[in-house]
Amino acid sequence: xxxxxxxxxxxxxxxxxxxxxxxxxxxxxxxxxxxxxxxxxxxxxxxxxxxxxxxxxxxxxxxxxxxxxxxxxxxxxxxxxxxxxxxxxxxxxxxxxxxxxxxxxxxxxxxxxxxxxxxxxxxxxxxxxxxxxxxxxxxxxxxxxxxxxxxxxxxxxxxxxxxxxxxxxxxxxxxxxxxxxxxxxxxxxxxxxxxxxxxxxxxxxxxxxxxxxxxxxxxxxxxxxxxxxxxxxxxxxxxxxxxxxxxxxxxxxxxxxxxxxxxxxxxxxxxxxxxxxxxxxxxxxxxxxxxxxxxxxxxxxxxxxxxxxxxxxxxxxxxxxxxxxxx
Numbered sequence: 001x002x003x004x005x006x007x008x009x010x011x012x013x014x015x016x017x018x019x020x021x022x023x024x025x026x027x028x029x030x031x032x033x034x035x036x037x038x039x040x041x042x043x044x045x046x047x048x049x050x051x052x053x054x055x056x057x058x059x060x061x062x063x064x065x066x067x068x069x070x071x072x073x074x075x076x077x078x079x080x081x082x083x084x085x086x087x088x089x090x091x092x093x094x095x096x097x098x099x100x101x102x103x104x105x106x107x108x109x110x111x112x113x114x115x116x117x118x119x120x121x122x123x124x125x126x127x128x129x130x131x132x133x134x135x136x137x138x139x140x141x142x143x144x145x146x147x148x149x150x151x152x153x154x155x156x157x158x159x160x161x162x163x164x165x166x167x168x169x170x171x172x173x174x175x176x177x178x179x180x181x182x183x184x185x186x187x188x189x190x191x192x193x194x195x196x197x198x199x200x201x202x203x204x205x206x207x208x209x210x211x212x213x214x215x216x217x218x219x220x221x222x223x224x225x226x227x228x229x230x231x232x233x234x235x236x237x238x239x240x241x242x243x244x245x246x247x248x249x250x251x252x253x254x255x256x257x258x259x260x261x262x263x264x265x266x267x268x269x270x271x272x273x274x275x276x277x278x279x280x281x282x283x284x285x286x287x288x289x290x291x292x293x294x295x296x297x298x299x300x301x302x303x304x305x306x307x308x309x310x311x312x313x314x315x316x317x318x319x320x321x322x323x324x325x326x327x
Contacts, residue, residue, distance in 0.1 A: 074231030116140030265295035
């Protein structure tokens with residue numbers, strides 16, 4: 001989504017975004033904050049889906065709700081700073097996108113209601129006490145259950161039967177990165193694939209380690225979910241193309257940008273549901289009483305143009321299972 005379209009969606013009043021999405025409004029106006037870990041078109045598109053769903057529930061920017069939107073840009077210090085700013089504003093509820101943004105916001109406040117999205121392990125990360133009974137000031141929506149991580153390796157084996165080595169790009173500084181890699185490690189050996197971790201802390205490290213890994217033949221990539229991977233999306237896709245590495249990604253955005261294949265939840269549905277939780281909180285319900293919800297549908301997306309460039313023939317059984325084929 002282009003920035004012009006995004007700003008138009010919130011009625012043109014968000015021209016100053018992300019510093020202050022609305023101007024001075026009546027004290028009766030409800031306030032909703034949004035904190036994203038990433039930035040750019042992907043982040044804007046997700047926020048736009050949420051805002052549209054919120055409007056359909058009767059909450060219109062500039063009329064009865066004031067928006068405070070901040071982007072982290074994939075930089076932890078920026079995310080921390082934005083979280084502190086939003087917490088200090090004490091809005092009625094804050095929506096977070098990603099585990100890093102959620103963690104930083106919960107460090108800043110344990111009183112402002114939070115609705116999180118795209119978070120892999122809220123219990124293990126200490127965000128909630130349990131999925132059915134969150135117990136604190138936060139609730140929201142799981143990105144996936146860890147068992148899904150094994151599916152990425154299985155898909156890599158299907159699309160590349162000769163692959164014997166896979167680099168797993170993950171963020172080892174967060175619990176979700178550790179959890180995803182643990183599942184991948186357990187699934188890979190029976191498939192005859194040896195996995196090696198690659199950190200995604202910065203672009204230079206990613207390029208160096210993937211380039212070194214690609215020197216061996218019969219290799220592929222699994223790109224686990226993290227804000228850092230998403231921020232470095234174009235670099236990772238470019239490295240996979242340059243070194244002819246079949247790759248499976250944890251998010252659809254990678255495939256839309258030229259990656260080979262992804263298997264993930266429908267995040268648009270998740271952001272629409274997040275608007276529903278915000279509506280309920282604005283009407284008096286508490287996050288502690290709203291259960292954390294897991295995705296009910298996962299999507300397989302394959303980029304046929306990328307497969308052709310890599311010299312891969314997609315198995316017919318995989319083509320039939322695909323929810324979306326990008327030509």
